[in-house]
């Protein structure tokens with residue numbers, strides 16, 4: 318059994334909303350697991366069940382070899398960082414960090430030692446006497462992290478902790494969280510709907526949709542090998558291009574071109590997925606793109622345009638290529654990196 | 668700094684308001700420092716006279732009542748104890764029952780809340796006979812317990828605490844839980860400090876309420892040693908009609924001034940909390 322084990326966990330809220338469907342998942346000790354998915358898919362619910370803040374309707378959760386379904390949150394030895402930080406407004410930073418330790422009856426000197434260590438680690442030593450209302454967003458974020466770290470819990474839970482920060486600080490904190498987790502080595506679950514955050518932080522990633530884990534794996538596995546239409550569309554930025562198509566006798570006819578000898582026995586209506594970065598310009602082209610707009614990111618250019626049948630399409634090329642508006646590009650798929658999904662079920666078929 | 672006409676008007680209104688509040692008190696105080704005869708013949712005074720110490724000493728220490736056993740000082744102490752007991756218990760009980768109503772999501776929370784709220788419609792004066800019956804059956808007449816107990820339930824304070832607790836975000840409770848707080852420590856470590864201002868305000872209101880009770884102590888007490896200030900006020904006004912002596916007007920003013928001191932002390936003592944809460948809104 319792994320460190321954290323969810324077995325057929327289901328959550329139905331009292332009003333009848335089924336937020337999580339029979340989800341099974343295991344997280345290894347020291348692993349950084351990320352739950353990613355669109356708003357309302359049940360990420361927070363799943364996390365809160367691990368924390369003990371929501372009852373489990375059905376299924377079992379084991380933490381460190383112990384069934385915790387009925388264990389009170391205060392006894393679970395988990396720490397959580399909330400989206401709005403939930404710092405204790407009437408306590409100064411020191412007491413915010415110390416409160417959890419005091420409740421466990423730890424002696425004063427040890428508390429002071431631990432708080433100071435955590436504060437140093439998070440570079441908040443200078444603010445220990447301040448109230449949370451006198452801190453900036455980033456500093457509050459650190460205090461919230463400090464409060465989690467100082468207790469040395471079995472598991473860290475993060476519920477979109479970066480979404481209240483501005484873009485730059487967000488990236489900075491993201492890197493810090495990752496570094497910190499590696500340094501402290503605590504098992505962590507991080508919830509986000511930002512796929513870049515998910516990709517960069519995760520050791521493993523659970524892509525959740527409608528209360529179901531669609532795919533579980535390392536970020537690269539999921540990026541390279543999405544198992545469903547939803548995952549393919551959700552992971553990757555800019556989004557994967559999808560074209561309608563049809564397979565007959567191992568030949569796929571998409572909108573305006575054909576691919577022969579595909580690696581699938583499937584026959585029928587499909588969606589063809591091509592990532593913008595898996596295309597290159599070449600003579601014997603498959604796809605013709607009429608350029609509408611070029612976004613220059615410096616390192617890359619994002620080229621938005623339309624196919625012959627007016628379908629929107631995106632192509633990503635190195636930033637040193639100059640591409641004119643209204644020009645026509647002939648594009649080819651690199652190394653046969655395309656994905657075919659059954660149109661009716663959304664399942665991958667190649 | 669430029670002063671705008673509007674500001675001048677605002678200040679004039681405020682100053683008038685202050686005068687309206689302060690002048691009667693000053694007149695009472697000034698008049699309490701004269702001879703009763705002077706007041707009776709010359710009317711109320713604006714300046715301090717020479718009888719200050721004598722009048723106050725007399726009011727505080729002269730024994731009064733039918734059996735000539737109770738002093739005004741004793742009455743002040745009684746009232747103070749009664750008001751303190753009522754205010755403290757009211758605040759404690761209301762804060763705790765509001766806590767139960769908001770944080771323990773049992774089925775009957777809403778009906779129970781309305782039941783508590785309805786008691787606003789039956790103040791003590793309405794239920795005075797049943798209340799008296801119960802207290803006297805319990806053998807609590809002529810005791811501080813009897814003076815305080817029937818007045819400690821408060822729908823108003825419960826309501827205010829409930830509304831306040833409802834504005835406290837759920838995450839605070841959740842993160843306190845994860846930090847190992849139990850029901851009791853959440854109340855003591857979070858709700859009480861967060862509602863400090865509220866507690867101070869409620870305490871002041873309830874203290875004044877308890878201090879100004881008249882009917883209940885009148886019915887409750889037969890022994891003079893439990894008489895309260897407001898009862899004394901009645902006595903000091905009626906007493907002169909019984910005797911042949913002149914009405915003791917100056918002493919009456921002294922009594923009034925003295926009777927204001929306990930509530931003023933409470934306000935002065937609590938205002939630091941009160942104002943801190945008002946200017947420093949804690950997010």
Ligand SMILES: Nc1ncnc2c1ncn2[C@@H]1O[C@H](COP(=O)(O)OP(=O)(O)OP(=O)(O)O)[C@@H](O)[C@H]1O
Pocket residue numbers: 330331332334335336354355356357358359360361362363510
């Ligand atoms: N207390 C509740 N009572 C009833 N339904 C709820 C409750 N909390 C959440 N839900 C519903 O459960 C579903 C999952 O909610 P959840 O908060 O887990 O979503 P989420 O993935 O965290 O979304 P977001 O990214 O917006 O935070 C949603 O459809 C939501 O409306």
Ligand SMILES: [Mg+2]
Pocket residue numbers: 360361362476
């Ligand atoms: Mg959420």
